[in-house]
Amino acid sequence: MAQTTATALPKGFRGAELGWPELERIPHPPRRIPLVGDVFGADVRRPVQDSMRYGRLLGPVFRRKFFSREIVFVWGGSLAADLADESRFAKHVGLGVANLRPVAGDGLFTAYNHEPNWQLAHDVLAPGFSREAMAGYHPMMLDVAERLTGRWDAEQSAGRAVDVPGDMTKLTLETIARTGFGHDFGSFERARPHPFVNAMVGTLTFAQRRNVVPGPLTPLLLRGAARRNEADMAYLNHTVDEVVRARRTTRGEGDLLDRMLETAHPVTGERLTAENVRRQVITFLVAGHETTSGALSFALHYLSRHPDVAARAREEVDRVWGDVDRPGYDQVARLRYVRRVLDESLRLWPTAPAFAREAREDTVLYDTHPMRRGAWALVLTTMLHRDPQVWGADAERFDPDRFDAKAVRARAAHTFKPFGTGARACIGRQFALHEATLVLGLLLRRYELRPDPGYRLRVAERLTLMPEGLRLHLDRRAPVARTPAAVDDPSSQARCPVTGARD
Numbered sequence: 001m002a003q004t005t006a007t008a009l010p011k012g013f014r015g016a017e018l019g020w021p022e023l024e025r026i027p028h029p030p031r032r033i034p035l036v037g038d039v040f041g042a043d044v045r046r047p048v049q050d051s052m053r054y055g056r057l058l059g060p061v062f063r064r065k066f067f068s069r070e071i072v073f074v075w076g077g078s079l080a081a082d083l084a085d086e087s088r089f090a091k092h093v094g095l096g097v098a099n100l101r102p103v104a105g106d107g108l109f110t111a112y113n114h115e116p117n118w119q120l121a122h123d124v125l126a127p128g129f130s131r132e133a134m135a136g137y138h139p140m141m142l143d144v145a146e147r148l149t150g151r152w153d154a155e156q157s158a159g160r161a162v163d164v165p166g167d168m169t170k171l172t173l174e175t176i177a178r179t180g181f182g183h184d185f186g187s188f189e190r191a192r193p194h195p196f197v198n199a200m201v202g203t204l205t206f207a208q209r210r211n212v213v214p215g216p217l218t219p220l221l222l223r224g225a226a227r228r229n230e231a232d233m234a235y236l237n238h239t240v241d242e243v244v245r246a247r248r249t250t251r252g253e254g255d256l257l258d259r260m261l262e263t264a265h266p267v268t269g270e271r272l273t274a275e276n277v278r279r280q281v282i283t284f285l286v287a288g289h290e291t292t293s294g295a296l297s298f299a300l301h302y303l304s305r306h307p308d309v310a311a312r313a314r315e316e317v318d319r320v321w322g323d324v325d326r327p328g329y330d331q332v333a334r335l336r337y338v339r340r341v342l343d344e345s346l347r348l349w350p351t352a353p354a355f356a357r358e359a360r361e362d363t364v365l366y367d368t369h370p371m372r373r374g375a376w377a378l379v380l381t382t383m384l385h386r387d388p389q390v391w392g393a394d395a396e397r398f399d400p401d402r403f404d405a406k407a408v409r410a411r412a413a414h415t416f417k418p419f420g421t422g423a424r425a426c427i428g429r430q431f432a433l434h435e436a437t438l439v440l441g442l443l444l445r446r447y448e449l450r451p452d453p454g455y456r457l458r459v460a461e462r463l464t465l466m467p468e469g470l471r472l473h474l475d476r477r478a479p480v481a482r483t484p485a486a487v488d489d490p491s492s493q494a495r496c497p498v499t500g501a502r503d
C-alpha cells in the first residue's frame with residue numbers, strides 16, 4: 001500500500017489546474033465568475049445534491065470552482081471503473097476528509113497513504129472485523145436492537161410516529177460503542193441526542209463548510225463556526241479519553257479497544273501510541289455509526305413507500321427466522337432479499353456520497369484525460385449509482401431486484417461503490433451490512449410501516465447523507481408461529497453482490 005515517490009507533492013489543497021493539463025476540455029457550469037468561480041446559485045448546505053444537478057447538466061466528468069479551488073468530479077461508470085485501478089490510482093485525502101484531520105489526524109480514515117500508522121492500524125484492527133469477531137458482536141447488536149424495539153413499542157402504543165434518523169442514530173451509536181469499546185452512551189434513556197452526537201454533527205458540518213470557503217477567508221467567514229468547532233473537538237476528545245481511561249482500569253472482552261491498546265503488529269511488534277489510539281477511537285465511533293444510521297433510515301423510507309417490497313422482505317424474514325426470539329448470526333446472512341433492499345437504498349443514497357482518487361504516476365484517465373502524478377478527482381457515488389449506461393433509463397426507480405445474482409453478474413465491475421474502493425475501502429463494511437440487515441429484519445418482523453402521506457424525501461448533508469425529518473407510523477404485527485426454514489430458497493443462494501469477485 002505504501003507509496004514511495006521520487007519527489008514530494010505540494011502540501012495542502014491541490015487545485016485541478018496543477019494536475020490536469022487538458023482541463024479546458026472538461027465542462028464547467030455556465031455563468032462562471034472571474035475570481036470567485038462557480039458560486040452563482042451554489043447551494044452550500046447541500047453540496048452533493050448541487051453537484052448531482054451539475055452532473056446531470058454537464059455529463060460524466062465535469063469541474064466546479066469555488067474561489068481559487070477547482071475540483072474535477074467523475075461519475076460515468078467507465079471513468080469511475082478506471083479510477084478504481086489500484087495500480088494507477090490511490091485514495092486522495094482531500095476536501096472533507098482532509099478537513100477532518102484536526103480531529104481524526106492519522107486515524108485510519110483520514111491517514112495519508114504514506115503515513116506508517118495507516119498500515120500499522122489496518123493490520124492490528126483488521127482481525128476485529130473477521131467473521132469470528134463479527135459473530136461475537138452479534139448478540140450485542142441484538143441487545144441494542146431490543147432497546148430500540150422497546151422504545152418503538154412504547155411510541156406505537158402511545159399512537160406516536162417514530163423519529164427514524166434520530167432513533168437509527170441512537171441504535172448505531174450504541175452498537176459501535178458497545179461492540180467496539182464496551183461503552184454505553186445511554187442514548188435510549190435520553191430525550192435528546194447524546195452530546196457526543198451533537199459534537200460529531202457539528203464537526204462534520206464544519207468540515208463540509210470549509211470545502212466551499214477558501215482557506216485564507218476561513219477566519220473571517222467562519223469565525224463563530226470555528227470557535228464552536230474547537231469546542232466540539234474538545235468534547236469528542238474528552239469523551240474518548242474517558243472511555244480509554246475506564247478501560248485501562250478494567251479488562252475488556254477482546255473488542256476493538258483491547259486490540260488498540262494491547263495488540264502488537266504481528267510482524268514488526270509495533271503498537272499504537274496513546275495519541276493514535278485517541279484518533280482511532282474517534283474515527284471508529286464516528287465512521288462506525290453515522291453512515292449506517294443513514295443507510296437504515298433510507299431503507300426504512302423506501303420500505304414504507306413500497307408495500308410490495310416490504311411484504312416480500314417480511315415474507316422472507318418470517319420464512320428464514322420463523323418464530324425464534326433471537327435470530328442467530330448465520331440467519332442474518334440468509335436474508336438475501338432484505339440485503340437487496342439495503343443495497344438498493346445504498347445505491348440511490350450512498351450515505352458516504354463521494355470518495356477521492358489520485359494518480360500514483362502520470363497517466364491518462366480512460367485513455368481520454370491526461371493526469372499528472374498527484375492529480376485527483378472526486379467520484380460522485382450518488383451519480384455513479386444513477387448512470388443510465390450502467391443502471392438503465394429507469395435508474396432513479398427503487399428496485400431491489402437490481403441486486404439479484406443474475407443482474408449483479410451482468411453489470412460492469414466497479415459500478416456499485418457505497419463503501420469506496422481498493423485498499424482504503426471501508427474496513428467496517430461487513431459490520432455495517434450485518435447490523436443493518438439484522439435490524440431491518442427485526443423491524444419488518446415486528447411492525448408494519450406507514451409513511452406520513454405529506455412527507456417528501458429531503459436529504460440533509462453533513463459530509464454524510466441523511467433523510468431529513470423522516471417520521472413513520474407503526475402497527476404491531478401478530479407474532480409468527482412457524483419454525484425457521486431449514487434450507488434457503490436455492491434461487492436466492494446467490495453470491496454476495498457486494499463482496500463478489502467482480503466488485
Ligand code: HEM
Nearest residue numbers: 108109287288291292295352355419420424426427428432
Ligand atoms: C453503511 C455504512 C457505511 C458506509 C456507507 C461506509 C462508507 C465508507 C467509505 C466510502 C469509505 C472510504 C472513504 C474514502 O475512500 O475516502 C469508508 C472507509 C472507512 N470506514 Fe466505512 N462505511 C460504513 C460503515 C462503517 C462502519 C460500521 C465502520 C466501523 C465499524 C466504518 C469504518 C471505516 C473506516 C475506519 C474507514 C477507513 C478505512 C481505511 O482507509 O483504511 N465504516 N467507509
